[in-house]
Amino acid sequence: MKDLNVGLVGYGFMGRTHSNAFHQVARFFDVPYRPVLKALCARKPDRAKAFAANWGYQSVEGDWRDLVARADIDVIDIASPNDTHHDIAIAAAKAGKMVMCEKPLGRNAKEARGMVEAVESAGVPNTVWYNYRRVPAITLLKKLIDEGKLGRIFHYRAKFLQDWTISKDLPQGGEGLWRLDVNVAGSGVTGDLLAHCIDTALWLNGRIDEVTAMTETFVKERKHNLTGKVEPVGIDDASAFLCRFQNGSLATFESTRYARGHKALYTLEINGEHASAFWDLHDLHRLQWFDHHDEGQVRGWRSVHITDGDHPYMKHWWVPGLQIGYEHTFIHQCADFLSAVGAGKPCPPTFRDGLATDYVTDAVLASAKSHQWEKVLH
Amino acid sequence: MKDLNVGLVGYGFMGRTHSNAFHQVARFFDVPYRPVLKALCARKPDRAKAFAANWGYQSVEGDWRDLVARADIDVIDIASPNDTHHDIAIAAAKAGKMVMCEKPLGRNAKEARGMVEAVESAGVPNTVWYNYRRVPAITLLKKLIDEGKLGRIFHYRAKFLQDWTISKDLPQGGEGLWRLDVNVAGSGVTGDLLAHCIDTALWLNGRIDEVTAMTETFVKERKHNLTGKVEPVGIDDASAFLCRFQNGSLATFESTRYARGHKALYTLEINGEHASAFWDLHDLHRLQWFDHHDEGQVRGWRSVHITDGDHPYMKHWWVPGLQIGYEHTFIHQCADFLSAVGAGKPCPPTFRDGLATDYVTDAVLASAKSHQWEKVLH
Amino acid sequence: MKDLNVGLVGYGFMGRTHSNAFHQVARFFDVPYRPVLKALCARKPDRAKAFAANWGYQSVEGDWRDLVARADIDVIDIASPNDTHHDIAIAAAKAGKMVMCEKPLGRNAKEARGMVEAVESAGVPNTVWYNYRRVPAITLLKKLIDEGKLGRIFHYRAKFLQDWTISKDLPQGGEGLWRLDVNVAGSGVTGDLLAHCIDTALWLNGRIDEVTAMTETFVKERKHNLTGKVEPVGIDDASAFLCRFQNGSLATFESTRYARGHKALYTLEINGEHASAFWDLHDLHRLQWFDHHDEGQVRGWRSVHITDGDHPYMKHWWVPGLQIGYEHTFIHQCADFLSAVGAGKPCPPTFRDGLATDYVTDAVLASAKSHQWEKVLH
């Protein structure tokens, strides 16, 4: 097992999930590289030092340009806010580094396209942390679809419901709240939550060509934490769209931070000729599965507890019946990335896959504005 | 308790649910009228006689015009296919009969408008059998909304999923299959299933002004049972739309007969500032309820088993814990209709309410065709 | 279809469920007899008249001896409190009447034995209303077991949990509360709730030879509604036992009226070598089914919605997806009884089956007292 030197940018929520993945991956998976936490890069020196100490980063940088310039770094992992992805990723690619980037890839497709060009020109390994592809239940579903178990697909539906921004007193922008600042985030729930739904959908169900959408900003003004002033809210609080997939199936998508009672309810369902499946992030270790070939009198939705050794990724963990959690999806992606690097293969979702999602979110936002169906670029 | 003489048109699925309601209502509810099953009207004499014998109808008519002409009939109940609603209802109203009509009111708003004018001109009591308003869980939800328990509403979502028409070998039209014949039914799932979702939504959440929709006919040709030939399918197999309610909330609606694994999965959810609710026809005796005012550490979705004496309609049935079923919703509507007649009040959903749903389904079908947002008439 | 003249004793909760069954059965099932509600017998004349009027009984009797003496009665249906079962049933049998008896058959096995002897000597059709055998999900489970789908049985567990007697202010005895009066009821939850669990278990899983049990009376004194005085409570508030079935499987049984949060939670589970099943009265229209032969990666508990035409009894009701409720189990038993009478066959659970349950409840109560394992008589 060779070392792979990692330079992480960002120490927020995603900085923690990625760091944990780097630590855990080689203990549980047989990977060709062991990540070495070489350097952390973040803006506030004190917090950066504390984070680095806690997670075992060997050094701290204050400017990502310095990090990218270091010869002892193999991979740049971008876990900082959305407005930083573009510049860092391009610089890293130009410097010949592998690049791992938190989702969404860009604040919009234009940014993302530049990033794709950079990594592809440089020929460096790259991946976007759409971690839900590596929930074992979803990975299994992909396998079942690929095996033809569902037959012709008629329907796809996905939603991502949260409720944490309902209070009017919640400020926008600044530490921990940049997801509410349109300049930093690019968009609201469309880029944050709906993008997850779209990435999984494109992977499971193929291409989308056109959408009709609506968005809403329920709370129009919030105090901005950086300026201290009450300012118009630029993000979308809720977002929904209809579309047809290229395989002829119909779909509904929705995301919001105003669905009281749901913390992070990402659900998806796919209905095929022969079988259907449903999944729910709030019980991520289960797959609901319906097989029409079952004998009629005892046919029903099966609640499959995805904890057996023959379920994707699960032989690396504990014993049947004992569930894993959210953080493991990052470990799985890290394992797959390291294996792909070792094998000289791409690790999807690549930047190009991330761009495909940005094309859809761009079309969604455009349709909501134009009040018309909008084509998805490709 | 006075007698109320009923003349029923139709002996299909709905003929049975209505007949059962007429029989059961006065045993369980304290109503001012007892329905007397005076006459059944249907086309095939042998089947009509058998049905009448089984359900205790005192006489049989072969032509609805004869039924309407009878002096001993107080109320005409229309449970025949959609293409018959318009003419029968108008004739009945003109003859001064009360009119109960199975949903949807008309095959389209134009038909429905004529029917509304007829009953309103005649001043006769009228109701449309959108029976799901009388599921105790939904009636309770209406009460909770009216009490302000949810506060400002942000989201509404409803879907009605079935899977019984997936097989290409299923014929269209004729006995038991007229719902697949566009001439008889008017539309496919839009008028059949989506109409239920819309009626409940308008009742719970208010007016809809504009929609963007898509529909699909997955199986393009089917053998027609009346002609014996393979003919193009005219109905929509699936239908979905987005809209805003007048109260500012966003909504997604969907219906299909191609969702493998779902027999009659009508679900609805409403998210308010303070509380949310979810309901599912497959477990119609439960209401899922989330109250944000609950103490944080034990806050969660409550699965309320709607079988207590203080739940709507339930004191008339058994004891706590013992569920009722689908058929009871018709008994409830019948009880309310009889009480309303006794009190000289309307029994919603009236024909006017039924027309409102037809306006929405018309807009949905129009939008699917025009590929544009379409206004809902009022 | 011939008439079958019914004389009902009792107008309480069970009087209603039986009356409803007599009314509904012939409309939904193809039975050789149509029940005619000839006479109602009950103690309080005013209430009896009102009940008879509501349910359409043609006459009212004040003394069951007069009812039994009537030549125009074919079947005596006993829905009065437990302390009346013995005398009425024996007199009815001696008078050559068919006898239907609400459960438990006797207040104890001694009473029940006399009743069995009476009906068997007289050779009259007889049945005990252990209605849960006719929940379609349970009837289906019996079929699956008989087909050998479960293989060798290892475990059975059942419980019946309620919470309606927790309040110390609830009186014992008298109208609507006789189930708390040991002299009337015979026992508390053992004869009331546990008896249901035992009847189903004996039917599904065979004979029990020995039990170890414990019972408890949580509230020791309650006001008695008949005497007006605070008196010791004689019934068991909770009851549990362990046993082995003759087929070698192990079982746990429990019943209580002190399980806060449960209204009528009768659940049962059976685990076999190849398959397992779980059922729950609070969602009586579902059977949970696990089949180990399913492909490993998508193996899970199936939630089977028992509403299809190929499910027991269900082709007589509505369409797939539309559930029936509690009251229908009585209609099913009535249909089976009428068919059995027509065919000259017994309709289980017969009085002899009812006695078998009384033998087990006797052993449970004896074991709780003796603090030892007790043999079950046969």
Add this chain to the structure above:
Amino acid sequence: MKDLNVGLVGYGFMGRTHSNAFHQVARFFDVPYRPVLKALCARKPDRAKAFAANWGYQSVEGDWRDLVARADIDVIDIASPNDTHHDIAIAAAKAGKMVMCEKPLGRNAKEARGMVEAVESAGVPNTVWYNYRRVPAITLLKKLIDEGKLGRIFHYRAKFLQDWTISKDLPQGGEGLWRLDVNVAGSGVTGDLLAHCIDTALWLNGRIDEVTAMTETFVKERKHNLTGKVEPVGIDDASAFLCRFQNGSLATFESTRYARGHKALYTLEINGEHASAFWDLHDLHRLQWFDHHDEGQVRGWRSVHITDGDHPYMKHWWVPGLQIGYEHTFIHQCADFLSAVGAGKPCPPTFRDGLATDYVTDAVLASAKSHQWEKVLH
């Protein structure tokens, strides 16, 4: 943060969970000590080296006596089979080491008593890895009980159901299968699974004085992997008991490895005067909670998703809605142990608590043999 030098004995399933806990604890919890993985002790040198390399143990020992003798070890963690617990723990205590021991403490109470005496005489910190106390849902339940939210307790029920030993072809004994060898394990499911149920119950609901039990060995002979011969099976395959708690509540307990369809279904329920709770290991991140004080019409079981910052342990992990898994319970116990050591306080369950469980399991096994109620020693 000071270093705490750990010497681990055992490299099986539990060796992995403990090692992971030692690695993760200080990154997520603010603890006074950072575990240093000083040495691994295990019998097979090759496997030991590989395990040590993977988990970062600095050295390997082949004999636990050598490990205990090392001056550079602060805490001995026993994760080896049950028959080794007694000798290692006593030696470690005598050597003045802190001792952490996998459950059950001894193969029986006699062994456990010796271990308690050893650690108490030596005055060394000690704990038993009954990890389920640190499932956040269960820790929360303990808090709710202590706050008096449930009031007087009427019922407790727990079961632990698995299905992995149903096949007759499964051998007993040897690598990975020592749990089926009575000499190594001490007992079957009683010490393995039921012990978990008992530990949690004693913690939540207090003392048990007497039990009536039954056990069964369904498969009487299995090939023994160490001898290569078919030998009688000495363990109990299933075990159940009834008891009363000192607080007057009644309880049922059951454990088995023959419940087809259940992988590791540990469930518990407690019913109090005012509230009830239910928990299930297969969805360990949820607590089902019923509060009778809720308004009647919307009263129901709440499904509480235990992922908020105000839930026990959860502020150290991710954000609301994102679940943790099985492995985290060990990390929590490790955090509590380190904090307790820092504060000079005991970390329950201590060895004395572990002994209390062994007293109950001894009584269960005795009762199953004697066919009588048996007192629990204290």
